[in-house]
Amino acid sequence: MLRWEVVGSRLLYPLLLMSQVLVGAGFVIGFGLLIPDLDSATAQYLATGAVVISLVLVGLVVAPQLVAQQKMQGSYDYVWSMPVPRSAAVLASTTLAAVVAIPGIAAALLVARWRYDMSLTIDPTVVPAFLLTLACGSFLGSAVGHAVNKPQVTMLISQLAIFLIIGFSPVSFSADRLPGWLATVHESLPLHHMALAVRSSLTDGLVEMTARSWAALSLWTAVSGMITAVVLVRRR
């Protein structure tokens, strides 16, 4: 299935890679230009925020849009009719999403180094942080993509998701800038914890990752995995 996905979307992936790099780097540079009196903490927030956004976007946005596209082209049922386990098919597209995310992450971090002299202190928690963030995002994305029958609705949901993730989530700025109620809402959503996990694994002394956040993130990943499983097993 991995091979099939690679070949099936070979035209799409270079484009996706390019846009990931542009968005990752552009995000860091652009907000850097706009924010008055940028200090190093803000720059670190921006750069690590761009990493989280790359990781989440590929799962939450790219995966459902690919499924939506298959549905529009009418090849969706054909893919499902192939004699492979459905879970293998989903894992294959998740793996590809991970590969697509890497250049965007690298671009964001390199640009941050170059423009803001940012130093990274990478510790081993980077592995679970990245994996959980990516897995949780793409499980949720696949669930939406497969569960919603109208491709246009999927597109709309993912466009809105981009706007909310970038604009109204404490991913690239600290949660205390949000109004109180919104910060409370984010306590129970996965994004805040994803950002904490990734940020604490890449920087030193900026934020503190708590056991509670690890628990919340793991729980979300497990639950979203189950939702995806339920959606996939369901027969029409």
Add this chain to the structure above:
Amino acid sequence: MTLSISDVAIRSGSAFWLAGYTSMLRFELRNLRTYLTIGLAIQILLGAGMAFVYGFYFGELDEAQQTFLVTGIPTLALVPIGFVMVPNAIMEHKLRDTYDYVWSLPVPRASSAMASFTIFTALGLPGVVIALVIASMTYEVDMSVSWVVVPAVLFTSAMAAVVGYAVGHAVPEPRVVALMTNVVMFLVLLFSPIVVAIEQFPDWWAGTHRILPFWHMSVVIRAGLTDGLVTTSVTASYGVLLAWSAGATLVAAWVIGRRS
């Protein structure tokens, strides 16, 4: 049956033009009605929504900076209409193969073009007002609104619609247009001195923005909303915007005037 010459005579004159204009106005309004509602939603999201988003990213701002932010919001609400929705509406005709049909309607092409401009210029206005009101409730702002803002908003809205119209008709490939509109939004939201002062940008990039229309749009609108916040020449900004409108009108006139 034979056709007499009077049946196929070329009709012209201002009355015929006006009739064409009003019927195209009705035609486009019906045609675009769902699109227009979505447009208003997008404007409010991008206008008022971005006011909050920038606030989250920027952190502490003094009053002058807050006023700057809020008075940039109308420009942010206008850009997606003219530069994104207008070319996309034309692309939609091309994709659905109704493009040639619209041109085949028995109205002067210029009247059809004018009907599009009118609708999209008017469409921009309610979103601008709503976005501005929401934004100014969120921040402490020192605004002194003068009548100058009315022609400023109308003019920038029309300029954006004309440029978008020229792009939509001149670029044959829908995917290229989609790419261009995405690039424009990316540029405007992240790399433009619309909600911050242009002095904050590196020289070469500020220089680019003195040629592009976006910064000038924000200058003329801000001049109508505040007193003393705009330090550059408003007349010069109007000049640049006028040049963009004139250039786009020429392109549009050439494209819709040629025969395929």
